[in-house]
Amino acid sequence: MIVAGQIKKGAYFDSVTLMRVGKELTGLPGVADAAVVMGTKSNQAILNSSGLLIPKFNAAGDTDLLIAVKAKGAKAAETALAAVDGLLGKATRKTVTGGEIRPASLEGALKVLPEANLALISVAGRYAGEVAMRALESGLHVMLFSDNVALEQEIALKQFGRKRGLLVMGPDCGTAIINGVPLAFANAVSRGNIGIVAAAGTGLQEVSCIISNAGAGISQAIGTGGRDVKEEVGGIMFIEALKALAKDEQTQVILLVSKPPHPQVLNRIEKVTRTIRKPIITLFIGATTDGGGPATLEEAALQAVALARGQKPDEAARQLAARDEGLGKLAKREAAKRKKGRKYLRGLFSGGTFCAEAQVLFKNMLADLYSNVPLRGVKRLGDSLRSQRNTVIDLGEDEFTVGRPHPMIDYSLRNRRILEEAADTETAVILLDVVLGYGANPDPAAELASVVRQAARKVAVVCSITGTDQDPQNRSRTEMALRKAGAIVMPSNAAACKLAGQIIQCLGDQ
Amino acid sequence: MTAINQLFRSELKVINLGLAGFKQALDDARVPAVQVDWKPSVEVDPKLLQWVRARQPAIEQANAKAVKVILSGMPQLVGLERALDVIPGMKPDILLHAGPPITWDRMCGPMRGAIIGALLYERKARTPEEAQRLAASGAIEFSPCHEHAAVGPMAGIISPSMPVFVLKNEAHGNRAYATLNEGLGKVLRYGAYNEPVIQRLDWMQNTLCPVLKKAVAKLGTIDLKNLIAQALHMGDEVHNRNRAATSLFYRTVAPAIVKTCSEPAIVAEVLEFINQNDHFFLNLSMAASKATLDAARGIKHSSIVVVMARNGTDFGVQLAGTGNQWFTGPAEVPDALYFPGYSKADANPDIGDSAITETNGLGGFAIAAAPAIVQFVGGSSDDALRYTRQMYEITAAENNIYQIPSLNFRGTPTGIDVRKVIEKNILPFIDTGVAHKEPGIGQIGAGVLNAPVEPFQKAFEGFAKSLSKK
Numbered sequence: 001m002i003v004a005g006q007i008k009k010g011a012y013f014d015s016v017t018l019m020r021v022g023k024e025l026t027g028l029p030g031v032a033d034a035a036v037v038m039g040t041k042s043n044q045a046i047l048n049s050s051g052l053l054i055p056k057f058n059a060a061g062d063t064d065l066l067i068a069v070k071a072k073g074a075k076a077a078e079t080a081l082a083a084v085d086g087l088l089g090k091a092t093r094k095t096v097t098g099g100e101i102r103p104a105s106l107e108g109a110l111k112v113l114p115e116a117n118l119a120l121i122s123v124a125g126r127y128a129g130e131v132a133m134r135a136l137e138s139g140l141h142v143m144l145f146s147d148n149v150a151l152e153q154e155i156a157l158k159q160f161g162r163k164r165g166l167l168v169m170g171p172d173c174g175t176a177i178i179n180g181v182p183l184a185f186a187n188a189v190s191r192g193n194i195g196i197v198a199a200a201g202t203g204l205q206e207v208s209c210i211i212s213n214a215g216a217g218i219s220q221a222i223g224t225g226g227r228d229v230k231e232e233v234g235g236i237m238f239i240e241a242l243k244a245l246a247k248d249e250q251t252q253v254i255l256l257v258s259k260p261p262h263p264q265v266l267n268r269i270e271k272v273t274r275t276i277r278k279p280i281i282t283l284f285i286g287a288t289t290d291g292g293g294p295a296t297l298e299e300a301a302l303q304a305v306a307l308a309r310g311q312k313p314d315e316a317a318r319q320l321a322a323r324d325e326g327l328g329k330l331a332k333r334e335a336a337k338r339k340k341g342r343k344y345l346r347g348l349f350s351g352g353t354f355c356a357e358a359q360v361l362f363k364n365m366l367a368d369l370y371s372n373v374p375l376r377g378v379k380r381l382g383d384s385l386r387s388q389r390n391t392v393i394d395l396g397e398d399e400f401t402v403g404r405p406h407p408m409i410d411y412s413l414r415n416r417r418i419l420e421e422a423a424d425t426e427t428a429v430i431l432l433d434v435v436l437g438y439g440a441n442p443d444p445a446a447e448l449a450s451v452v453r454q455a456a457r458k459v460a461v462v463c464s465i466t467g468t469d470q471d472p473q474n475r476s477r478t479e480m481a482l483r484k485a486g487a488i489v490m491p492s493n494a495a496a497c498k499l500a501g502q503i504i505q506c507l508g509d510q
Numbered sequence: 511m512t513a514i515n516q517l518f519r520s521e522l523k524v525i526n527l528g529l530a531g532f533k534q535a536l537d538d539a540r541v542p543a544v545q546v547d548w549k550p551s552v553e554v555d556p557k558l559l560q561w562v563r564a565r566q567p568a569i570e571q572a573n574a575k576a577v578k579v580i581l582s583g584m585p586q587l588v589g590l591e592r593a594l595d596v597i598p599g600m601k602p603d604i605l606l607h608a609g610p611p612i613t614w615d616r617m618c619g620p621m622r623g624a625i626i627g628a629l630l631y632e633r634k635a636r637t638p639e640e641a642q643r644l645a646a647s648g649a650i651e652f653s654p655c656h657e658h659a660a661v662g663p664m665a666g667i668i669s670p671s672m673p674v675f676v677l678k679n680e681a682h683g684n685r686a687y688a689t690l691n692e693g694l695g696k697v698l699r700y701g702a703y704n705e706p707v708i709q710r711l712d713w714m715q716n717t718l719c720p721v722l723k724k725a726v727a728k729l730g731t732i733d734l735k736n737l738i739a740q741a742l743h744m745g746d747e748v749h750n751r752n753r754a755a756t757s758l759f760y761r762t763v764a765p766a767i768v769k770t771c772s773e774p775a776i777v778a779e780v781l782e783f784i785n786q787n788d789h790f791f792l793n794l795s796m797a798a799s800k801a802t803l804d805a806a807r808g809i810k811h812s813s814i815v816v817v818m819a820r821n822g823t824d825f826g827v828q829l830a831g832t833g834n835q836w837f838t839g840p841a842e843v844p845d846a847l848y849f850p851g852y853s854k855a856d857a858n859p860d861i862g863d864s865a866i867t868e869t870n871g872l873g874g875f876a877i878a879a880a881p882a883i884v885q886f887v888g889g890s891s892d893d894a895l896r897y898t899r900q901m902y903e904i905t906a907a908e909n910n911i912y913q914i915p916s917l918n919f920r921g922t923p924t925g926i927d928v929r930k931v932i933e934k935n936i937l938p939f940i941d942t943g944v945a946h947k948e949p950g951i952g953q954i955g956a957g958v959l960n961a962p963v964e965p966f967q968k969a970f971e972g973f974a975k976s977l978s979k980k
Contacts, residue, residue, distance in 0.1 A: 009963070010552070010935070010963050061553055062550070062553060063550055063552065063553055063935070102545060102546070102547045102896075103544065103546055103547070103903070104546065104547045104548070104549065104900060104903045104934050104936055105546065105548070105903060105933075105934050106525065106527065106546065108546070108902075108903055109525045109527075109544045109546045110525070112544050113523055113525065113542060113543075113544045115523055116523045116524065116525045116542075116544065117517055117520055117522065117523050117524075118517070118522060118523070118524050118525070119524070119525045119526075119527060120524050120525070120526045120527070120528075120532055120536075121527045121528055122526075122527070122528030122529040122532060123527055123528040123548050123550075124550070127550045127551075131527055131548070135525070135527075139513075140525065141513070141514070141517055145528070145529075145532075146528070164513065165512040165513035165514060166513050166514070167514050167517065178517065178518075178522055179517075179518060179520075179521070179522045181522050181524075181536070181539050181541050182535060182539070183524075183532070183535075184532055219518075220518060240514065241514070243512075244512060244514035244515055244518070247512070247515050248515060248518050250518070438532075438535035439531065439532065439535065472538075
């Protein structure tokens with residue numbers, strides 16, 4: 001094996017294009033591994049850890065493109081390197097048609113679309129803050145999908161946004177629905193009278209889908225990015241969004257979803273909620289509930305639906321109790337199918353909010369619970385690549401996503417892990433989330449079918465689907481395909497967790 | 511009502527910066543959206559970036575002034591003279607060359623060849639070897655054309671005895687000078703110096719120049735700005751394509767030549783010489799650009815580029831606001847279409863003062879006007895449109911006279927702002943001819959390239975520092 005590479009000075013491509021080209025390079029004959037990345041320090045570190053760093057890369061800067069190839073011989077490496085220009089050309093040309101005007105800057109874009117009112121920003125994090133500030137200065141609301149934006153910059157952006165009355169969703173805001181338009185990773189949901197503010201991306205997707213699938217709809221769904229409710233940012237946008245929903249005529253019920261805010265921030269939020277006359281459902285995932293509030297995303301969504309229909313919120317609890325009655329029987333049946341010694345649960349999540357919700361539910365059901373992102377009372381996994389007893393993993397964490405697409409897009413990492421877990425003779429249940437919608441993998445059922453089929457011969461594969469029939473992937477079609485492959489498909493993450501937990505409990509009782 | 515609630519009541523219109531997939535979802539939802547081809551800025555010291563931003567009002571004012579000077583320029587051909595008699599700073603022992611300053615030891619092959627040829631032509635040496643020794647001896651001074659109100663294509667050598675066009679910018683009074691184009695094939699500007707090359711130069715001095723001089727005197731002046739504007743409507747960008755402009759020039763001078771020269775054989779020789787060379791006008795479009803841009807020199811706080819030039823080793827940039835300071839970096843080998851038998855391996859790095867046309871909103875900046883040469887830019891006329899469109903991102907103005915028919919007669923992008931080059935990381939797009947790296951072989955292709963980033967990085971930094979001075 002030899003490692004060869006080249007530097008292209010000042011050649012910028014977005015990371016998605018580069019990953020696609022990297023993947024195509026790896027597929028060339030004789031090539032074992034390849035990477036095409038911008039020359040940042042962190043990318044060089046990644047190259048180093050995958051054995052693709054060559055000395056001449058040290059001289060490269062942030063705006064230089066690095067191409068590295070590990071190949072069987074010099075000839076294969078040379079051929080691969082020679083192919084890069086063509087692949088890059090192909091990747092970019094596709095999106096550029098003849099006369100289409102593609103401005104190169106925000107000001108150029110404003111000339112083409114002077115009445116623009118929102119900037120959707122997904123450029124690399126170290127540039128994103130600056131770009132977002134320019135957008136705000138131009139009077140645009142901002143959805144900042146990019147992560148790795150400095151905390152001080154986030155604070156500056158949000159303070160500026162508040163002063164101008166502009167929305168600043170993010171950084172690290174994966175999803176929002178404004179005026180019925182799904183932005184970035186969002187689902188095609190019905191419009192209606194429930195407004196959502198969320199500092200938890202997949203949480204927002206889950207509640208909006210459950211609401212839509214239950215026949216109600218969304219007025220606005222505003223993401224703030226997870227850091228908004230921390231002490232430093234102080235909930236600036238969470239509160240601004242809440243106030244805007246309070247004033248919005250189309251919004252009759254407000255639903256708030258977040259991991260537990262910092263106590264001071266919580267105080268501030270509560271101060272505002274007390275002044276609002278519309279009913280508000282609040283779910284702080286992982287906070288100790290003092291009774292009355294919803295316990296899960298599913299319950300919170302159904303409470304909002306009940307209120308939106310003029311019913312009492314405890315209607316949701318009644319519905320769920322009826323639904324959950326059937327779970328015990330199903331759990332027993334599944335437990336009986338497992339070979340002796342198979343007794344643990346392995347949750348492999350692509351959505352961080354789901355991983356947190358799973359821990360909240362399992363804390364009271366299962367002993368010996370481990371995670372790479374443990375909530376209080378859950379043990380920290382020593383090695384994220386190796387499960388221990390009952391384990392839930394967030395595969396969207398940076399340790400898994402640096403240099404590769406998010407697991408909601410690229411299923412290869414999780415698929416490998418599913419087979420590994422199924423091969424572990426102690427695994428009884430594999431728990432999965434499948435997230436549909438814009439931005440997500442175009443056909444998750446096709447990605448999963450073969451590994452689910454293999455895994456289901458040894459373990460129970462329980463999964464939830466977050467999505468609607470209007471999503472490009474179609475929820476019903478996805479559900480059918482997964483069932484056919486041998487998965488047990490539940491209507492929500494909470495329901496999937498409850499079933500999975502009960503199967504493990506049954507096995508413990510045997 | 512707050513702006514957020516206003517947003518809830520408006521039609522959503524989105525600018526998407528980054529992942530193009532997000533735009534696709536918006537298109538599917540029929541939401542008006544624009545995709546931005548976003549790139550990070552060129553790396554410069556963030557402190558200098560802040561420094562420049564903080565002084566934006568003064569810079570904008572200075573640039574407005576520079577743009578006004580450039581757009582109001584009126585380059586006219588007013589005569590032909592011997593270089594020694596008219597070019598400021600011209601001396602018997604000086605040779606002017608293209609691009610930023612350079613010493614003999616760093617010169618590329620074609621430039622060395624052209625210097626050898628010029629010394630033979632000046633009869634300062636009898637053999638190429640003698641010329642080479644003389645050039646290396648330090649007895650001959652080398653100086654950039656641009657520092658003498660002059661420009662030269664490729665090697666751009668101007669020696670004291672050479673005839674030059676004399677241009678006057680009627681709006682601002684400054685003059686500019688350029689040699690006469692020798693034609694294609696083995697020529698001095700590509701570093702050829704054999705006997706026919708020197709003979710041609712002699713003929714140009716003794717026959718072509720006097721004839722043209724009398725004809726121009728008869729006409730009084732020739733309005734080059736008007737002529738270039740017409741040529742743009744006829745498929746030229748007056749850098750890599752000068753066929754229309756040469757024809758227009760020919761139509762203008764031919765009657766005057768016939769009227770002022772009594773020897774029919776010489777009339778025929780001169781007219782044929784111009785007629786056979788599609789690039790005869792190139793030196794005039796360059797000199798017209800030089801006359802136009804020189805008037806904008808010395809405008810304090812202006813970040814407008816007034817010179818882009820290459821000497822085959824370095825690429826140099828000068829700004830309106832930074833005086834005679836050069837900002838340089840290595841010149842690159844152009845992407846080109848090569849004549850049969852040649853390849854990129856034979857090519858010399860980019861050379862010549864002809865990038866003055868791009869600096870003036872012509873050449874590569876006006877390539878959308880020249881569909882006939884789009885194969886140099888990758889084949890389709892859409893590509894040419896895109897290149898010109900992209901140049902609007904880094905320029906301060908749209909030309910009032912030079913227009914692109916296929917862009918609905920939009921003015922060409924004019925007045926490169928070094929701040930925009932840095933912030934948007936878009937480098938000026940230049941049409942160019944390619945010289946063989948060995949002297950004397952001549953042109954081996956033509957193509958296009960983006961200017962290298964380094965001179966612009968340095969120019970931005972130099973500009974930022976110039977702002978601190980009172």
